[in-house]
Amino acid sequence: MLLIDTDMRRHNLHKVFSLDNLIGISDMVVDHSNTAQAVRTLTHVPNLSVVTADPFAQSSELLGSNSMRTLIASLRERYDRIILDSPPLMAFSDSLVLSRLAMEWSMWYGRHDRKGPH
Numbered sequence: 001m002l003l004i005d006t007d008m009r010r011h012n013l014h015k016v017f018s019l020d021n022l023i024g025i026s027d028m029v030v031d032h033s034n035t036a037q038a039v040r041t042l043t044h045v046p047n048l049s050v051v052t053a054d055p056f057a058q059s060s061e062l063l064g065s066n067s068m069r070t071l072i073a074s075l076r077e078r079y080d081r082i083i084l085d086s087p088p089l090m091a092f093s094d095s096l097v098l099s100r101l102a103m104e105w106s107m108w109y110g111r112h113d114r115k116g117p118h
Helices: 025-030 032-038 059-063 066-076 094-099
Strands: 002-005 049-051 082-085
Touching: 025 032, 025 059, 025 066, 032 066, 059 066, 066 082
Parallel strands: 002 049, 002 082
Antiparallel strands: none
16 A cells, blocks of 8 residues: 655655655656655555655646656556545645546545644
8 A cells, every 4th residue: 555645735644654755746746767765665564655745836736747647557556555645625726636536535534633822
């Protein structure tokens, strides 16, 4: 299974799995030769690989590009399941763009509690 962080504004999978965030999904989309470096196999979670997200100003354009479609198609040949961890549905168009790449989709709701005044 491959888990891809596609939230380029508030990416956090690198923190969850204690990974560096030097090469991410935008690097893979721009240059597919970065795939081997960007996909991280986790030793402490069997059968899970992760791609982190890195900041990219035009994320909707990048995620909806032909290069992204080609990348996902090539990754489908290597992984049984690909999970795209996207930004909030109502906040940005990225999730709508990504839904066009999905063979199946489900919506999960979660809230990250923040410290400080509310």
